[in-house]
Amino acid sequence: MSSALFYSAKSDEELSSVIVSYICSFHTEEDAPKIKETLEDYLNKKKYGEFVIFCCKELSSHYVANTDKDVESVYFLLMEMVKKLGNCDECKDICLQICDILFAASFPTTLKARLLSMILNAMPSFKACRVALLKKTISFAQESKSLEFFYIFLMKQNNDDWENVMTEYRQVLITFRELLLEVKRENEAYNCLIKLLSTYKSNEDDYVKYATECALSLLNRLVFDESLHCQEQVVLQGLTEKAKDLAELLAIVNSGDLKALEALISSTDVLAKYQLNEKVIRDHCRIMALAKLCSAHQQMSYEDIAKALAIPQAEVEACIVAAVKAHLVEGKMNQIKEEFVVTRTHCIVVDGEWKNMLEKVQQWKEHVQFVIDNCDKYMN
Template sequence: MQSVIIVEQELKDSVKGYGQILDTANENKSRSESLDKYIDQEGKITDKLGLSNEIFESIVDLAKLSDKEFEPTFNLAVYILIELTGSMTEVLDKYPTLLTQLTNINPAKQPTLRDRKSIKASSILSLLNNIFNFLPETSKYRIEVVSKILSIVKDSQLNFNIVSQAIGQNLVQWLTTAGASEDEIRSIFWQFISLDNVEYSLETLQVIKKFTSNYKVVKLEELHSLIDFAFKTEVVDVSFLVNSNVSEAIQQYKSSDELVALFDKYVHGEIIQSPSQYPSVTEKSKILALTKFFAESNGVFVFKYADFPSTLVSSPIELETLLIKSIKAGVIEGKLNQLNESFYLTRANRFVLAGSSEDNTKNWEAVEKVLHDWKNSLHNIKDIVNTSRENIVNNQG
C-alpha cells in the first residue's frame, strides 16, 4: 500500500493553502485569518504548538468538502501536523482522537454512483492507508488503524475484495510486529474474516487454516466463527480446517454445544439436518457421506445403483444428481453410465482429520493398499507387454 501526498515547497504556503480551502467550505475567511496569526511577515511559524492545535481543531470542517476535495485536503492537514510535531506517531500521541474524527466523517449511508459530491468510504480508507504507511512497523497505532479500516468496510458494506488481497496475508504479521496481544490478534483476525460474508471464498478458508495452525482456538465464539464460515461456503469438503488446534477445540465443546457437535458429524461424513441459518448443509453433508462411502469401498471401483445405501438416496434420479454434484464439488471423479445404471470411480477424497486416529489409520491403510496394488501392477507390466507381443506375432502368423 503506497502513499503519495503533494504539498507546497514551504510549510507556510501549505498552511495558507489549507486555510483558503476551508474558507471556501465555510464561506468566510475566519479560518485563514486564524491560521495567519501563527505566521510572521517573514513567513516563519511563530507558535508551532498553537498552529498544530488550530489545524487539528479545523479537521471537523473538512466534512463540508466534496469527496474530490476532501482526501487531498485531509492529507495536507496530516502533512502540516507531521511537520509541526515531528512524526505521525507524535501526531497521534498528541491528538489521539484523530483517527476517530476521520472515521466519524464516513457517511452512515453511502452515496450513490451519481453523487460526486458526498464523501465516500473509499476516500476514508485511502486516508487510513496513508496514515498506516506513515507509521513505523512497530507502532501500536497500526493496530488501531487496521481495526478502523475493517470497521469502515463493515459499516459501509463494501466489497471484501477491497481489503482481502492487501490485508489478508499480512494481517497477523503486521499486528504481531506492532506489539498486539494474542487477544487483540484473535479479535481483529475474526473481525477480518467476518467481512467475507458474500462469497465465503476458498482463499479465506485457507487464511483461516493458516491462522488456526499457529493460534489455538481458545474461545467458543472463535470456533463458532469458523463453523459459520465453513457451513456457508460453497466449498463442500472443509476437513482441511480441522488441524490439531481446531480438533482440540471441537473435542472440548462438542458435548455441550449443538453447533460444534453438528460440525463434528459433518466433517466425519455423516448426513446432518440443516439448521435454519444454513439451508445448504444437508445437501453438502450428503455429498461428503457419498465421498466417505467411496473412500471406504476397499478398492472397489465399479458400483451399481443398487450398491448405494438407501440412507443416501431414494431413487436413481436422486443418485445421479448427487453424483454429478459431488463431481462438481471436486470431492470425487468418475464416469456415470445411465444405460446400465453404474458408476466407475477413479478418485475420492479421503477424510484425514487431526485428532481422529482411528479414521486416519483406516485411510492410511487404504492408501497403502492402493499403492501396493499399483506397485504390483508395475511389476507385471513387462509380462503383459511380452504376452501382448507374442499374441500379435501369433495372430499375424
C-alpha cells in the first residue's frame, strides 16, 4: 500500500478514497458502510480536521504489528490534508490533537518517533503552529531517542523567523536545554544556551540571567569550539554593562593574562560573588596563556613554557595535555628533549582581537551602506 501511495500519481479524491477504504478495512461488513458514510460526509462538507482526527483515532485503536509502513503512508496523506485548513488556529489545534492521539497510542516508540518527525517536517509553515508542536513534542525526545533530530532542527533555525512567537520559541529552547542537562549532554546544552542567548538583546529581561550562565559555563568548563567562538563574543557583549566584574574576569581568562588575573583576584571578590573555584580559574587562564604562546612560537622548551606560565617544569606536560583536550592547540611533545612542537593552533589569542574585529565589521557595514545609498540615488 505505502509504495502505491507515495509513488503513484493520484488525484486528491483518489487518495482520499484510498484512506477511506483502508480505515473501513478495520471493520466488519455491517459496520464498514457506516464508517464510510461518516468519512465521506466529512470530505463532502470539507471538514478536513474532523476527517483527520477520526482517521488518526482509527489507526491508533486498530493498530496491528508489522503494518508500520501503511500507518506512515496514511499519516503522510493526512498531514497533506491538514494543510488544506490553511494558516489558522484550527490547523494548529488539529496538529496538537494528532500529537495527543500519538502519545496515547499503543504504537511502538520507534514508530511514534518517525511519525512525530514526519509531522514536524510536514506541518504547516506558519510559526504559531510550528512552535506549538515543538512545545508539545519536545518532551518526547529522550524517550523516542530523537534528541539528535531536535538538536539539529533547533540549532539551524533563524531566530528572526520566530519573531512573532519569540516567547514560545524561547521556552522550547529552555525546555530542550534542561532535557539535555538531565541526560548529561553538557556540550549540546551549552550550545543550546548560546542559541537561547542569541534571541535576546542586552536591554531585555532575562538577558543578564542567561549571559551570566553562559559566562560561568565558559569559565568552569574549558572546551573551545571554533564554530561558536565568534558567536560567544557577540552574545556576551552586553555583559560588559550589566555585569562588569564578570565580563572583566572572562576577558582576562580568555586572553591568558596571568598578571591581570592575579591583580583582579587580589582586589575584588568576583570569585566568591559568582562561587567560582580559584584553582580552576587559574588553571584555565594558564591554559589560555599557553595557547597564546603557541600562536607565537612553533617550538618551545619545557623550561621556557614553565617560566612563561609561572609553574614548575614538572607541570608543563599536564598543562599541554589540558590545552590539547580543550581543542586549543595541537602538537607533539618530545619528552626526551623536553620540547613541544606546535602543529596547529585552533585559537589565536591576541589582545584586543575582538574589539578590532568589531571595529572593522562596523567600518565594512558603513562602506556597504554608502554604496547602497549611492545606488539608490542613481536608481531614483
